[in-house]
Amino acid sequence: MALRPVMVNIKALDASAVGRFWAEALGWSAYSPGVTTYVGPGGGLVWPDPVAVCVDVVPVPEPKTTAKNRVHLDLATTSAAHQAELVARLQALGATPAHVGQGKVPWTVLADPEGNEFCVLEPREVYRDTGPIAAVVVDCADPRAMARFWGEAMDWTLHEVTDDHAVLRSAKGVGPYLEFLRTPDVKTVPDRVHLDLLPYPGDDKAAEVARLRTLGATDLDLGQGDVPWTCLVDPEGHEFCVLALS
Template identity: 90%
Template structure:
């Protein structure tokens, strides 16, 4: 048994507007089957996408705080010209420069129209085949501890681990990396951005949830009520959801 990341969940006051922004940013399409806005490759909604980790924007009544999100998206570029063009296009769409203490770096840090931080990376060979999302990045205190939990929680392959970083990617290749980066800050507010995981067809969701609890996950009440998914937190408190297979 194992789980796979299928989408990045972003909370927003205006889910439709934030969904449209991310669709334009990624060169994908925004689909609104209900109150949520799902952002995935063009050509009609496919869920789960067989390659990419997509974006799901859900409406909430609260504004984002000024605290930096502990989960963010890194966008891939293919050249310096592409990076500059993408940054300019994103700013025209409503992105704003963000200072998260990055200093003088070759990537550009921006925030979407509701303040969710993300990075536009300089060209890197490692991300040449990821699609528009190079990596989903999670701030953490102990990357090695994250490997012990997430390496068992999901079926992605561990590519590298040090005291400062742990890197996973789907065993199928293609799609983004999932990276845990050591940072000095600690979690102080609920996550505005989190991962959603999905069991494989034929696997039992409740058995998967029980397995995660045995690995150190804890139950989380975010006011979700009676829903078909389960809200959990990893050993460092990062929120995530286990979705029900459709």
């Protein structure tokens, strides 16, 4: 048994507007099957077997605080010209420069129209085949511990692990990487961005959730009530959800 990440969940006051931004940013399409705005490659929703790690923008009544998100997206580029063009296009769409203590770096840090930070990377060979999202990056205190938990939670392959950095990717070698980056920050507010995981067809969601608890996940009550998904936190308190297949 194992789970697969299928969506990066982003909370927003105006889910439709933020969804449109991310659709334009990634060159994907925005769909509104319900109250959320789902952003994925063209061709319509493919559920319960999505073809990519997509973005789901969920409406919430609270604005983002000034605290830096502990989860963010890194966007891939293919050349210096592409990086410059993408940064300019994103700013025209409503992105703004963000300062998170990065200093002088070759990538550009921006925030979406509601302040969610993300990076536009300089060209890197490792991300040449990921698609528009190079990586989902998670700030943490202990990358080795995160690699153990998430490596057991999902069916992704561990590519690298050090005291400062851990990297996983789909065993199929497609899509973005999941990276855990050691940072000195501590978690002070609920994550504005989190991962949604999905069982494979034929697997038992309740059994998967029970397995995650044995690995160190704990239940999370956000006032969600009776919903078909299960809200959990990993051993460092990062929220995530296990979705139902239908």
